[in-house]
Amino acid sequence: MRNPELRDKSGLTEAEFLARYNAGDYERPSVAADMVIFTVLEEEEENYRKLPECSLCLLLIQRGGHPYLGDWALPGGFVRPGETTKAAAKRELREETGLDQVYLEQLYTFSDPGRDPRTWVMSCAHMALIDGTKIRLKAGDDADNAQWFKVSLLLLDEHVEYCRDAGFGQVKLIRTQHLELELVRGEIRLKCRLEKRIRKSEYEEAAECRICENDGLAFDHAKIIVAALERLRGKLEYTDLALHLMPEEFTLTQLQQVYEVIWDKSLLKAAFRRKVASMVQETDSYTKNEGHRPSRLYRRRWEE
Numbered sequence: 561m562r563n564p565e566l567r568d569k570s571g572l573t574e575a576e577f578l579a580r581y582n583a584g585d586y587e588r589p590s591v592a593a594d595m596v597i598f599t600v601l602e603e604e605e606e607n608y609r610k611l612p613e614c615s616l617c618l619l620l621i622q623r624g625g626h627p628y629l630g631d632w633a634l635p636g637g638f639v640r641p642g643e644t645t646k647a648a649a650k651r652e653l654r655e656e657t658g659l660d661q662v663y664l665e666q667l668y669t670f671s672d673p674g675r676d677p678r679t680w681v682m683s684c685a686h687m688a689l690i691d692g693t694k695i696r697l698k699a700g701d702d703a704d705n706a707q708w709f710k711v712s713l714l715l716l717d718e719h720v721e722y723c724r725d726a727g728f729g730q731v732k733l734i735r736t737q738h739l740e741l742e743l744v745r746g747e748i749r750l751k752c753r754l755e756k757r758i759r760k761s762e763y764e765e766a767a768e769c770r771i772c773e774n775d776g777l778a779f780d781h782a783k784i785i786v787a788a789l790e791r792l793r794g795k796l797e798y799t800d801l802a803l804h805l806m807p808e809e810f811t812l813t814q815l816q817q818v819y820e821v822i823w824d825k826s827l828l829k830a831a832f833r834r835k836v837a838s839m840v841q842e843t844d845s846y847t848k849n850e851g852h853r854p855s856r857l858y859r860r861r862w863e864e
């Protein structure tokens with residue numbers, strides 16, 4: 561039981577201390593919640609016998625006011641009094657997609673000084689994954705100023721420097737990567753170049769990312785998108801996260817396509833099926849697409 565009469569070095573009880581506390585003694589940042597909302601959308605396919613091509617897409621909003629007027633930005637906004645950052649992220653998600661029962665995880669807090677030209681703003685970034693069939697705004701639709709952009713991240717080059725005589729705890733290796741982030745929707749093509757440096761010592765791995773060129777993306781949102789993509793790609797290795805991008809029932813070929821667009825590489829069918837075998841379970845249903853041989857439908861397996 562806490563003793564309310566306990567006094568500190570200045571002779572104050574906690575109630576007296578709180579009554580005199582001046583929050584203005586320390587400068588306070590504003591806090592924003594930004595959302596990287598990923599989905600996988602099918603592209604129009606002229607040949608109905610071929611499986612439709614899929615793309616990894618994310619939602620961007622064209623800014624209607626300063627700063628960055630006319631540039632594209634992640635959906636996001638300031639956290640309101642009484643709200644957690646997660647609640648603010650969910651509110652943004654609901655406003656932009658009409659959905660709230662979706663996978664959502666916190667990514668990182670972006671706090672570079674000067675990241676917002678207005679004032680001191682930290683962004684608590686989140687990543688959401690949405691099943692493409694639930695989306696009302698399809699890539700290419702003209703609805704408001706929110707659009708799905710096809711996203712790709714290319715490793716342009718990589719350079720590793722070994723610090724041979726580094727002592728205990730000192731940096732042993734510096735990996736420098738140059739990345740190109742591209743976001744495309746119809747005629748709109750946003751390109752950003754970034755440099756990422758990963759420093760590794762015996763007990764620490766620290767990465768910093770810098771935007772070198774930026775054409776059309778607001779704030780440091782290119783960095784947030786890269787962090788989200790890397791998190792998504794990494795987590796696919798050891799979790800069933802991709803299933804959040806699938807409808808309730810899906811074919812294994814559709815699931816493989818989702819892994820392939822996220823990892824941006826082709827996978828061998830047999831190895832892929834072994835990888836996902838424990839994550840999915842067969843249903844009794846088959847696809848009914850004309851032009852294709854019916855394929856077995858699967859759903860997410862919930863039991864451990």
Ligand SMILES: O=P(O)(O)OC[C@H]1O[C@@H](O)[C@H](O)[C@@H]1O
Nearest residue numbers: 592636637638676681683779
């Ligand atoms: O869109 P408004 O409300 O102007 O400002 C919110 C944005 O300000 C930035 O620091 C954040 O990253 C967030 O996206």
